[in-house]
Amino acid sequence: MRSMLKTSLAALATTAFVALPAMASGLQGELKIFLDTSNPAPRATMEEMISRFQEKNPDLKIETNIIDREAYKTQIRNFLTANAPDVATWYAGNRMLPYVNAGLFEDVSDLWEGELSQKLASTKKAMTLDGKQWGVPYSYYQWGVYYRKDLYDKLGLAEPKNWDEFKGNCQKILDSGAKCFTIGTKFLWTAAGWFDYLNLRTNGYEFHMDLTAGKVAWTDDKVKATFAKWRELIDMGAYIDNHTSYSWQEALPFMVKGDAAAYLMGNFAVAPLRDGGLDDSKLDFHQFPEITPGIPLAEDAPTDTFHIPAQAKNKDNARAFLKFVVEAQNQTKINGQLGQLPVNADSSVADDKFLNEGFPMLNKAYALAQFFDRDAPAEMAKIAMEGFQEFMVKPDKQDAILKRLERARKRIYK
Amino acid sequence: MTSMPLASSSRLPSRASWWHRNQQSLTPWLMLAPGVIFFLVYVIFPIFQSFHISLFEWDGLGPKEFVGLYNYEELYWDDAFYVSLRNNILWLLLYMLAIPAGLAIALFLNQTVTGIRLYKSLFFFPFVISQVVVGLVFSWFYDPTFGMFNVMLGWIGLDPVNVLGDERFVTYGIIVAGLWPQTAYCMILYLTGLNAVDPEQIEAGRLDGAKGLKMLWHIILPQLRPATFIAFVVTIIGALRSFDLISIMTNGGPFGESRVLAFYMFEVALSEYGFRMGYGAAIAVVLFLIMMIYIAFFLWKMARDERGH
Numbered sequence A: 001m002r003s004m005l006k007t008s009l010a011a012l013a014t015t016a017f018v019a020l021p022a023m024a025s026g027l028q029g030e031l032k033i034f035l036d037t038s039n040p041a042p043r044a045t046m047e048e049m050i051s052r053f054q055e056k057n058p059d060l061k062i063e064t065n066i067i068d069r070e071a072y073k074t075q076i077r078n079f080l081t082a083n084a085p086d087v088a089t090w091y092a093g094n095r096m097l098p099y100v101n102a103g104l105f106e107d108v109s110d111l112w113e114g115e116l117s118q119k120l121a122s123t124k125k126a127m128t129l130d131g132k133q134w135g136v137p138y139s140y141y142q143w144g145v146y147y148r149k150d151l152y153d154k155l156g157l158a159e160p161k162n163w164d165e166f167k168g169n170c171q172k173i174l175d176s177g178a179k180c181f182t183i184g185t186k187f188l189w190t191a192a193g194w195f196d197y198l199n200l201r202t203n204g205y206e207f208h209m210d211l212t213a214g215k216v217a218w219t220d221d222k223v224k225a226t227f228a229k230w231r232e233l234i235d236m237g238a239y240i241d242n243h244t245s246y247s248w249q250e251a252l253p254f255m256v257k258g259d260a261a262a263y264l265m266g267n268f269a270v271a272p273l274r275d276g277g278l279d280d281s282k283l284d285f286h287q288f289p290e291i292t293p294g295i296p297l298a299e300d301a302p303t304d305t306f307h308i309p310a311q312a313k314n315k316d317n318a319r320a321f322l323k324f325v326v327e328a329q330n331q332t333k334i335n336g337q338l339g340q341l342p343v344n345a346d347s348s349v350a351d352d353k354f355l356n357e358g359f360p361m362l363n364k365a366y367a368l369a370q371f372f373d374r375d376a377p378a379e380m381a382k383i384a385m386e387g388f389q390e391f392m393v394k395p396d397k398q399d400a401i402l403k404r405l406e407r408a409r410k411r412i413y414k
Numbered sequence B: 001m002t003s004m005p006l007a008s009s010s011r012l013p014s015r016a017s018w019w020h021r022n023q024q025s026l027t028p029w030l031m032l033a034p035g036v037i038f039f040l041v042y043v044i045f046p047i048f049q050s051f052h053i054s055l056f057e058w059d060g061l062g063p064k065e066f067v068g069l070y071n072y073e074e075l076y077w078d079d080a081f082y083v084s085l086r087n088n089i090l091w092l093l094l095y096m097l098a099i100p101a102g103l104a105i106a107l108f109l110n111q112t113v114t115g116i117r118l119y120k121s122l123f124f125f126p127f128v129i130s131q132v133v134v135g136l137v138f139s140w141f142y143d144p145t146f147g148m149f150n151v152m153l154g155w156i157g158l159d160p161v162n163v164l165g166d167e168r169f170v171t172y173g174i175i176v177a178g179l180w181p182q183t184a185y186c187m188i189l190y191l192t193g194l195n196a197v198d199p200e201q202i203e204a205g206r207l208d209g210a211k212g213l214k215m216l217w218h219i220i221l222p223q224l225r226p227a228t229f230i231a232f233v234v235t236i237i238g239a240l241r242s243f244d245l246i247s248i249m250t251n252g253g254p255f256g257e258s259r260v261l262a263f264y265m266f267e268v269a270l271s272e273y274g275f276r277m278g279y280g281a282a283i284a285v286v287l288f289l290i291m292m293i294y295i296a297f298f299l300w301k302m303a304r305d306e307r308g309h
Helices: A001-020 A040-056 A071-083 A093-101 A115-119 A121-127 A148-155 A163-175 A187-202 A205-212 A219-238 A253-258 A267-275 A315-326 A328-338 A351-362 A380-394 A394-413 B003-053 B070-077 B080-110 B116-128 B131-142 B148-155 B170-195 B199-207 B214-222 B225-240 B243-249 B261-271 B276-305
Strands: A030-035 A062-067 A087-091 A136-140 A143-148 A178-180 A258-266 A283-286 A301-307
Touching: A030 A040, A030 A315, A040 A062, A040 A315, A040 A328, A071 A087, A071 A093, A071 A163, A071 B003, A087 A093, A087 A315, A093 A258, A093 A301, A093 A380, A115 A121, A121 A136, A121 A301, A136 A315, A136 A328, A143 A148, A143 A267, A143 A351, A148 A163, A148 A283, A163 A219, A178 A219, A187 A205, A187 A219, A187 A258, A187 A380, A219 A380, A219 A394, A253 A258, A253 A267, A258 A267, A267 A283, A267 A351, A283 A351, A301 A315, A315 A328, A380 A394, B003 B276, B070 B276, B080 B116, B080 B170, B080 B261, B080 B276, B116 B170, B131 B148, B131 B170, B131 B243, B170 B225, B170 B243, B199 B214, B214 B225, B225 B276, B243 B261, B261 B276
Parallel strands: A030 A062, A030 A087, A178 A258
Antiparallel strands: A087 A301, A136 A301, A143 A258, A143 A283
């Protein structure tokens, strides 16, 4: 009897759903979303995206909470353990590891089953830990060298294709009285961008991944070779002075004023550089050049993601939201606004000079790394990036720094 | 009617006698109870909890793993710990400069001129604004490319210095920033103290021929002793609270050279990349033991003063 009743009820419900699609299409209940997109452009993008989701589900009560991007990084562990939202932004790669290990992220492999895996194939590996997927990507962006095209033209420089040209350009820029690269290492991670590229180009993707995974000693000769390349630039005086005092934003004016000719950065640097008055005739982009000939070119392409906390109360609604986020159409739209690249292969890339250069570069890339502080565990990243910063100021201390990193490696990866 | 008092008086001694007997001694405890309970829960209990956590390896999320004194052994080999410890000591020593500086300004301002109240409040101003603002103002002041500091160095013919980006100067640079509001604090303490100085004693001193520094040392300063003591205590507390300035001005950098123990503890346990609760707790314990030296000194001095020395 009971099962009869159940089935008939279910049948009734199904017919109701079929018969009245307009009424039944919306989600019910609540959805609490925490975002770290506190910068102006991403903030507007996300608010617009959520309002579109709201339009589709008029009965759903959505509560959005946008938290300052830096503060979010420390707050996440509080709100994941107590009073969790239903959806939260975070980053791919090893940055997920502490929360996955502690069972604080929901396994969303079910969303990845079927065609979505193919559409999001480029980032599947970065979202996978222990053979399961723990979130979905909404955006990624390229890293590379953003340079002052007008300065390069004035000095008769072309985009470098290898290390010698790279250094040759730099020498000419130095001779003209400017610095080659601006950088602000106060918050350390900018120096990791340089290490990533120098190591990827000197030793290749596999070695870089082994190093960030703790399988190789920091005192390895190959690591020393990377540092030797870095030292060549440091000894030339390629970087702006006093970079330890600046954040990455505070380093931008050097490039805008023309005191420095280039910036190794992620694509998010384009917006403030444009705001600073560099239009597309003055600003250009090139891939980080080859160092060791024959090593296939891998790139840094950090992926920004959405996750469902394990303690979320409305997981079905959250899953529906995640599905909405990865839709090709939605990804086209939000990444057009963000000035970044969509992950869904069916999405189209906004017509923007830098995205047009970055998208094919990443598609051709041999492999994609996340970024040093997302590939390496948090503790190792912190100690290593501090070492990079110290090395950029005191290259003579290289051996002491590497020994320190090696000691940390032995402790951290047990 | 007559039975009532009889009945109650016959019952009272047996039921309420304990309360009656102990009322005098219990009342203060009852009055103190709210404060004592909060003190136990929020101060004493966390101290023991820190000791406890420092014996574990714990990321703050997953299960704890007992490691004994391993975290302390790690501390012993940790260069960053010694840098932080050294900076803590520098802070404690150099911050004391706020006391004589505050006294000097207080003596200077302790005169009756038109508008002296305005000058006094202007001097007190830096203590009123937030430490975060002080930190920001000084980091602009020190900015190596457009900061005032290097312009001023240029006037006297010195080369520009990147104060906050150079590991040799960074801690001193932040301490100077911290001294600015702390001096104002000491000044206000001395100004109130100077109001209470007995004019008769000064008169008597003058008759005996005391002048200038001699007057200050033998007549004024002894009377300012309570103010000096409080200035000493708040300055030590201020030096140990240097966290916000460091966080704003350098974030511990360059390469961790401006960290103090409190900041290092925060960094390893609670910051963006920190997941070592046990290690952080071990640092907290060491910091606690260092502060115990001061607390012990403070208690000893209080006890001695009460005995009337």
